[in-house]
Amino acid sequence: MQNVVNTLRILEEVAVRQPVGVGELSRVLDLPKSTVQRALRTLATAGWIRPAGGEVTRWVLTAKALHVGRHATGELSLRDAAVPVMEDLRRTTEETIHLAVPEGDSAVLIERLETPKVLRIILPLGKTLPVHASANGKAILAHSPPEVIERHLTGGLVRHTATTITDPGRLRAELALIRERGYSTNGGEWRDDIAAVAAPVLGRDGRPVAAISVSVPSMRMTADLYPEYGRLVIEAAATLAERLSTR
Known part of the structure; x- marks a missing residue:
């Protein structure tokens, strides 16, 4: 054994x-x-x-591990529906596109389309993302049930970088802002070298089934790109949610 x-x-x-x-x-x-x-x-x-x-x-x-993992989490049909949407988003932004799903108290990366640019950030599929410090994680957490949010807020917020939000009050306000504008951001809160913008993919019950993001090396992300990418990920997430609702 x-x-x-x-x-x-x-x-x-x-x-x-x-x-x-x-x-x-x-x-x-x-x-x-x-x-x-x-x-x-x-x-x-x-x-x-x-x-x-x-x-x-x-x-x-190998791909065998990914294939089995998708079946185990029931994400194979989600991935199939998401890839064309992710392709469109990558074509528009020319940056890396990530798809993550909620799993327990975490978010897990299940698909990635890489930027054609030489300077890139590569995260392995299956990577667990901190929900309070990553764009995908915050997009999912902001639309999770209140009891899930409170569990995270009171469970201790791990500091990953100097900009990680570790104060429960600040994170609660951040989650409210995410719900209001429709997208989340990460400006080096998990890793100093990563900046990202994400939007939740909501199911019929209004709960997040996934989050889709544009991920950029921090040195390439400018202030004006956050709202621009925010608009794009909101549109991509809405398109994916619509496709999933017809399946």
Whole structure:
């Protein structure tokens, strides 16, 4: 049983740190390199991971992991409906577009379309986003039930950068502003190098089923781009919500 648990822990760490090698996995998981190596071979044989760029010393997830994950969270049809909308948004902005969904008390990235520009921010699919410090997370949290919002406000707001909102009163006001204008922003609140604008995709009951965002390296985001991208993500989120309502 412990071997199975270790293998699953290693798979999770590959998802977070990819591309990653045996040494780093051994260090962060406090496991012998021989144990990590055996687990990686098992995962590769089963089709869950593959060598990064043909380099057998570093590993990344395969599409199998993503496919199973989508089925597990019921997001396959959401992704299918979202990709054309995301493509339009990427074509207009020429920036990276992210799609995240609520999962428990977090937001999880399930799809990404990358910018054609050389300078970019790449987040791995399956990445958990802090709901109080990321644009996608705040868009989802702002439209969550009151009890969910209060649980986050009273549960302790982790500081990720110097600009993270950690005061419950400030975050409550921020969430009210998001509901009023229709979009959220992140100006380096989670990572100093990321700025983003997001809008919630609301279901028939008014609750968020996802959030769609434009993600930009902080040095490329100017003050005038926030409202411009805000308008675009609101339109994209509304289009996606309409498509989902007909399915």
